[in-house]
Amino acid sequence: MTNNSSHNAAFWHRLLANLTDNAAFMLLYSIVLLSVFQSQNLQQALNNFIIFIIVILLVGLLSTTIYLPFFTTNFGGGIGKLLNGLAVVDNSGKFLTFKQNLFRYNVGYILSSTFFGLGFFAILKDPARLAWHDKAIGSKVIVKSNLWPVGLIATITFYALAGFIFMNGLTTASSGPLKNEFEQLFNLYMQVQRIKQFENMPSADGKKTTPKTISQSFSIQAQKVGELLDNQRYNEANTSAQALLETAQSDYEKAIAYQLIGEANFFLKDAPAAKKNFTLAVVSYPDFALGYAYLAETELYGGEWKEALEHSKKAVTLEPNNAHYQNVYGRALFENNQDEASLEALKKAIQLDPNNSLYKNDLAEIQKIINPSGR
Amino acid sequence: MEEKSDWNISELYEKAWAITKKYKTLWIFGAMFASLASGSSFNGNFPSDSDSLEKIFNNPSDTPEKVSQVLGAATSSPFAEMTQNLFTNVPLPIYLILGLSIAGLVIYGIVLSLISKAYAEGSLLAGIQNAIKGQEVSISTSSQTTFPRIKSLIWLYIIPMLVIFITVMALTVLFVILIIAEPTRIIGIILAIVALILYLVFYLWYSIANIWAVREVMEGKSAKESLFAGFRIAKKKLGASLLLGILNAVISGLVIGIPMIILFALIFGFVFAGVLTGKDNLPSLIGPFIAIGSIVVITFILLFTFLSATVTTFKAAVWSLAYNKIKGKYDK
Numbered sequence: 001m002t003n004n005s006s007h008n009a010a011f012w013h014r015l016l017a018n019l020t021d022n023a024a025f026m027l028l029y030s031i032v033l034l035s036v037f038q039s040q041n042l043q044q045a046l047n048n049f050i051i052f053i054i055v056i057l058l059v060g061l062l063s064t065t066i067y068l069p070f071f072t073t074n075f076g077g078g079i080g081k082l083l084n085g086l087a088v089v090d091n092s093g094k095f096l097t098f099k100q101n102l103f104r105y106n107v108g109y110i111l112s113s114t115f116f117g118l119g120f121f122a123i124l125k126d127p128a129r130l131a132w133h134d135k136a137i138g139s140k141v142i143v144k145s146n147l148w149p150v151g152l153i154a155t156i157t158f159y160a161l162a163g164f165i166f167m168n169g170l171t172t173a174s175s176g177p178l179k180n181e182f183e184q185l186f187n188l189y190m191q192v193q194r195i196k197q198f199e200n201m202p203s204a205d206g207k208k209t210t211p212k213t214i215s216q217s218f219s220i221q222a223q224k225v226g227e228l229l230d231n232q233r234y235n236e237a238n239t240s241a242q243a244l245l246e247t248a249q250s251d252y253e254k255a256i257a258y259q260l261i262g263e264a265n266f267f268l269k270d271a272p273a274a275k276k277n278f279t280l281a282v283v284s285y286p287d288f289a290l291g292y293a294y295l296a297e298t299e300l301y302g303g304e305w306k307e308a309l310e311h312s313k314k315a316v317t318l319e320p321n322n323a324h325y326q327n328v329y330g331r332a333l334f335e336n337n338q339d340e341a342s343l344e345a346l347k348k349a350i351q352l353d354p355n356n357s358l359y360k361n362d363l364a365e366i367q368k369i370i371n372p373s374g375r
Numbered sequence: 376m377e378e379k380s381d382w383n384i385s386e387l388y389e390k391a392w393a394i395t396k397k398y399k400t401l402w403i404f405g406a407m408f409a410s411l412a413s414g415s416s417f418n419g420n421f422p423s424d425s426d427s428l429e430k431i432f433n434n435p436s437d438t439p440e441k442v443s444q445v446l447g448a449a450t451s452s453p454f455a456e457m458t459q460n461l462f463t464n465v466p467l468p469i470y471l472i473l474g475l476s477i478a479g480l481v482i483y484g485i486v487l488s489l490i491s492k493a494y495a496e497g498s499l500l501a502g503i504q505n506a507i508k509g510q511e512v513s514i515s516t517s518s519q520t521t522f523p524r525i526k527s528l529i530w531l532y533i534i535p536m537l538v539i540f541i542t543v544m545a546l547t548v549l550f551v552i553l554i555i556a557e558p559t560r561i562i563g564i565i566l567a568i569v570a571l572i573l574y575l576v577f578y579l580w581y582s583i584a585n586i587w588a589v590r591e592v593m594e595g596k597s598a599k600e601s602l603f604a605g606f607r608i609a610k611k612k613l614g615a616s617l618l619l620g621i622l623n624a625v626i627s628g629l630v631i632g633i634p635m636i637i638l639f640a641l642i643f644g645f646v647f648a649g650v651l652t653g654k655d656n657l658p659s660l661i662g663p664f665i666a667i668g669s670i671v672v673i674t675f676i677l678l679f680t681f682l683s684a685t686v687t688t689f690k691a692a693v694w695s696l697a698y699n700k701i702k703g704k705y706d707k
Contacts, residue, residue: 043461043464043465046461047466050465050469050473053473054469054473054476057473057480058479060480061480107487107490110491111495114403114407114410115403115680115684132403135514135518136518137518138515185454185458188454189454272460272464276457279456279457
């Protein structure tokens with residue numbers, strides 16, 4: 001396995017081989033991490049991030065139990081040692097067995113890590129250039145062919161490639177859709193914090209709200225989005241509402257923009273996105289009754305009865321004379337088995353808007369289920 | 376029952392200290408074993424889960440209450456709700472693979488620590504025996520002696536504990552049934568108390584037996600043979616072994632404890648001095664605080680590693696010297 005000219009490798013040569021191995025792993029990690037950066041939305045990013053964690057765990061587990069023992073048994077070392085021209089052999093110059101290598105890379109490395117890795121630095125002082133794990137197992141690392149320049153170039157290349165992929169991924173993430181999603185999440189977090197602070201500081205009259213500030217230009221743009229929604233051009237409405245959000249100055253304007261995005265999502269049958277945006281609307285402006293009503297609508301759509309009741313109740317509390325809100329509240333009460341209160345709210349909605357056939361329909365349907373002998 | 380002491384404690388300590396001082400290679404195994412072994416400082420390898428049990432008994436209702444509070448908070452916040460949704464929507468196979476990877480890593484960790492502990496203890500004992508005989512003490516010779524005995528050492532770590540665990544579980548179920556049933560309640564309680572006392576006595580006996588058993592394994596005996604030999608020695612030398620164990624515990628407590636107390640006092644003194652100097656001076660103190668703090672922490676870690684390595688080696692040498700005095704004497 002070895003020729004006569006081979007000699008035991010120096011500390012620096014072995015360190016370089018170790019760095020080459022690390023660089024190869026870094027390259028692998030950066031490739032997997034790239035999929036996280038290139039994700040189109042937060043959900044995809046999270047899925048890919050968990051996959052990235054799985055890869056790290058598996059590499060950690062398999063590198064010392066399969067990869068290194070297998071390669072060292074058959075070729076004298078892992079990719080790092082091979083590229084540097086090194087080989088792990090026993091005292092007679094033969095490759096170690098798989099069992100010996102398994103011990104060397106696991107228990108042996110723990111031994112050398114004792115006293116803060118002194119066992120690895122022992123190579124510097126030992127006349128035979130042996131680490132503690134070498135002494136334990138009866139192994140040595142020899143220079144088969146002096147390939148350290150190849151190893152050095154490989155190490156630098158691997159690190160550079162890993163760095164390039166990482167930076168490239170970072171640039172993609174910071175300019176792509178993921179950035180917006182992260183910003184939204186971050187904003188949501190910040191707004192929640194602001195609301196918490198706000199709730200802890202009641203004003204003189206006890207009312208906790210900011211003024212409904214809205215500029216004329218914003219109002220015109222918002223109306224245009226509204227028209228797109230009326231004309232069932234939901235995709236265009238969504239794009240315009242996103243653009244509107246960029247121009248929003250006050251919390252109230254942000255709430256309106258989120259509301260419009262949410263409505264577009266709702267009609268596009270993307271319930272999770274709709275719910276998220278209605279949530280953002282009410283978080284942006286906590287007294288935004290319309291947002292609560294639509295949030296409740298979406299929750300009714302998704303079968304989340306309890307939440308629907310909570311949010312529709314909030315909407316009617318803020319604006320009790322709104323027929324739409326009373327209708328949603330009535331339906332939410334019905335789903336929560338509060339029949340009498342449900343009928344009362346549904347009737348109130350008709351009282352407020354006597355010509356609305358949808359409200360009359362809802363009442364009739366629900367009355368049919370409840371009457372004559374209850375459910 | 377118990378025979379006259381076979382050893383002189385001061386002689387054991389004197390020789391053990393000489394060995395510890397002379398053969399620094401043993402510290403390597405001592406440090407490795409100390410970092411992997413759990414349990415009391417009685418002999419360095421008492422199997423014990425008392426810490427985790429204590430935590431459970433002290434805070435029986437902690438976890439559920441905290442979890443429910445956290446869930447309550449999460450569902451009431453839109454941000455938490457959104458992040459919760461994100462995690463809920465991760466496909467199940469991804470979670471399964473993640474779970475399997477973590478489980479694999481945990482199993483790997485347990486197996487690795489068992490093998491490493493057996494290797495470290497075996498090598499330490501082999502090295503000490505070589506030192507007593509005046510032979511070469513090296514990583515190589517100690518390791519070569521240990522390799523064929525690793526399986527037996529692991530057997531000693533696992534099997535007796537497993538038997539004890541299963542027995543305790545079975546008896547607990549039996550006593551619970553007896554106590555629940557009205558006619559046998561009194562008998563059940565009495566039997567449970569008797570069993571608890573017997574268990575404590577047996578556990579003490581087993582712990583001492585284990586100290587001797589690992590040394591029997593290093594003499595080339597099988598794990599089972601060694602365990603029984605360990606029980607025989609522990610029976611004959613229970614009092615003397617207990618005394619030695621208590622002394623060992625006191626010494627390690629003093630050697631490791633006192634420097635640690637001094638270091639902690641230094642840390643607290645430093646923090647206290649920082650507080651006394653007042654808030655206004657705080658920004659200018661951050662630099663020196665970090666520098667001195669780092670030095671103290673590093674010193675703490677270095678000192679602890681060094682002391683635990685030497686104390687573990689010393690205690691193992693004491694027991695090995697004592698073992699040599701009675702080796703073969705209680706085989707029958």
